[in-house]
Amino acid sequence: MKKLVNCFIGLTIGLFSWTGALSQISIEEFAINFSQPVDIANAGDGSNRLFIVEKVGRIQVLDEDGQKGEQPFLDISSKVDSDASEEGLLGLVFHPEYQQNGYFFVYYTATVNSxxxxxxxxxxxxxxxxxxxxxxxxxxxxxxxxQSNHNGGDMAFGPEGNLYIGVGDGGSGNDPGERSQNLTLPLGKMLRINVDNLPYSIPANNPYAQMGGDTVREIWAVGLRNPWRFSFDDNYDLWIGDVGQSAREEINFISASENVGGLNYGWDCREGDIACPGCGNNQCDEQTFTDPVHWYGPGPGLSVTGGYVMRGEFYNVFEGHYIFAEFARDQIRTLQLSPGRSVAITATIPANNISSFGEDEKGRVYAANLSGIIYRVVEAGILPVELIAVHIKKENKKVFLDWETGFEFNASHFEVERSLGQESFKQVGIVPSKGDAGEITNYQFIDQVYRPGDYSYRLKSMDLDGSYTYSMNLTIKIENNEDMLVLPNPALDKIRVGLPVMQEAGHLQIVGLDGAILHRIAVSPGDEDAIEIDVKEFRRGLVLVQFIGEGNISFTKKLMLY
Incomplete structure (x- = not known):
């Protein structure tokens, strides 16, 4: 069954969305268990496979059903320096004639002799x-x-079969070396070369192809800070997501007819639509800059991830919309560009740490979560609930999940799901929905937990017809218990016993005040987070719940049965 995270597009009235001709975009889990995926590519060879780039230096293969190959397509982790957060194997692109020549290209960071x-x-x-x-x-x-940051790393083949390479400004902050505007350095640039044969050649119409001296003749455009993912639309319009310093994150759009050599995207004279607040470049007055088509900020801490224009049979309402992500705010967004270059944000959905996007050969868009999940971006029909906000907090060993809905249509109920560490999600509770509502509605679920660790929670919003959507995941850390928990207390028919994390086995038993053992089970390290015991057949009154370890650990709790 597909796992969906949804967002509605509709007429906004006050604080909530009304239906009308309501449409939505969603992400569904496609594949899991990757190590920091940072790029997604297809080979264009008719196989419709996806190639997933792992930061450590591996490329994994997925078939069109989301099944991972038995071994990596390529493993160059011994060459790759992935120690810093922005280093590693960062880019992959297949030659347009891959089916004939078998060539593909990778971009990675390496450190040799410092x-x-x-x-x-x-x-x-x-x-x-x-x-x-x-x-x-x-x-x-x-x-x-x-420096170790701002490496760029994306590559794409553009018009005339030339390879475009996005290179960051060399790192640190505010481009202290003024590298992005310096034509003698490849940093902070979009490079353009021909790789049909090696060594590569420089296209004759590169803007500096005929320059002498130290000018980098591979330069196609200047003024980029850290172009983290760029792509060409089907008609070769160019879209670039360029990560800002702290004032602006930006999306650059250059139509195919306007994509001429020598454009200057502004950094470090400008950040987004404004003069760079913290930069010291004094050579900016005579420059002509190409401003982004969309920007947002200020941060600090924001980080845009560029994406793709959605096209083809799988996208109807969102045909022609550009999809991108805000890594730090855990969001995927779509925008629509009008002929007059005005921009409308058409969707925002929760999505944790999206590091990259990619397309398969059929035009479907995928998103990579840095924690190891690959999502497929889909359109879906009307789904039951618009979640405005979900909050999580803890008190002692209780986790409180609070959420608000702004719109409910034929909604049935909410299923609360929980995961501990790398475990799969499982249902831990059900909360009935109000059903049909056009006003803000508040809900709460309280979960008693027993084992320590990093817990993840999500809401599954169920419709009356069985369709559903997932919220984003919320995480919270629970510290180790130092004592045994017995709940509820007093109890009628069942109890749950939670034990601290231990390294020794033992027995859990219920003992009457006369010393008779009413119930006894063996317990091993790593057993379920809580042990459920049926107590309805026991005589009412006070009993003892005991854990007797094989070593030196023991616990005793009084339990009242009524």
Missing amino acids: IRDAVIERYSVSADSSLAEHSSGVEVMRINQP
Whole structure:
């Protein structure tokens, strides 16, 4: 069954959304258990496979059903320096003629003798289409990186079959070396080269192709800070998500007809639509800049993830909308660009730590969660509930989940699901829904937990017809118990006993005041977070609940049965 996180588009009235011709966009879980995925690509070879780039230096393969290959397509983790948060294997692109020549290109960071570089290499597929030829790597380009951050790393083939490479400004903050506006450095630039043969060649119509001296002739555009994901639309319109310093995050749009060499996106003279607040570049007065089509901020701490224009049979209402993410705010957003270049945000949905987007060969869009989940972006019909807010808090060993809805239509109930650590989610409670409501409605669920660890919760909003949506995940940390918990107390028919995390086995027993053992079970380390015991057949009155360990641990609690 598909797992959906939804967002409604409709007429906004006051604080909540009304239906009308209500439409929505959602994400559904497609594949799990990846190690920090940072890029998604397809090979264009008719297989409709997805290739998932893991930051540590591996590329995994997914078939069109979301099943992972038995071994990585490529593992170059021994070459890759992924120690810092913005370092690692960062980009992957397949040659437009991959089906014929088998070439693909990777972008990664490497550190040798304390010298940091961004490296672009070409590899070939092996005779087995599920595996690359590991020994086929040929270096295409090497770029010195002064700092560990702002490496860029995205690549895409554009018009005329040339390879575009997004390179960050070299790191630190506010571009202290004024590198992004310096034509003698490749940093803070969009590069453009031809890689049909190696060594690569520089297209004759690159803006600085005929320049001499130290000018970097590979430069196509300047003035980027950290272009974290860019893409070409089907008609080769260019979209760039450029991560800002603290005042602005920006989306740049350049139509295919306007994508000429030599454009200046502004950094570090400008940040988004304003002069850079913290930069010291004094060579900006005579410059002509291309402003972003959309920006937001100030931060600090925000981080845009660029995406794709949604097109094709799988997107009707959202045909032509650009999808991108705000990594720090845990959101996916879509925007629509009008012919007059005005922008409307058409959807916002919760999505944790989206590090990248990708497309399959059929045009479906996917999103990578840095924690290891790949989502598929879908359109869906009207679903039952609009969640305005979900909050989580703890008191002692109780977790309080509070949420508000602004719209409910044919809603049945909410199922509260919980996960501990890497465990799968399981249902821990049901809360009836109001059903049909066009006003703000408040709900609460209280969960008693027993084991320590990092808990995740989510709401499953159920419709009367069985369809459902998921909220975003909320996490909370529970510290280790130092005592045994017995709940409820007093009890009528069942109790749940929670034990601290222990390394020794033992027995859990219920003992009458006369010393008779009424119930006894063996307990091992790592057993369920709470042990349920049926007590309805026991004589009413006071009894003792005891854990007797095989070592030195023991607990005793009084329990009143009524």
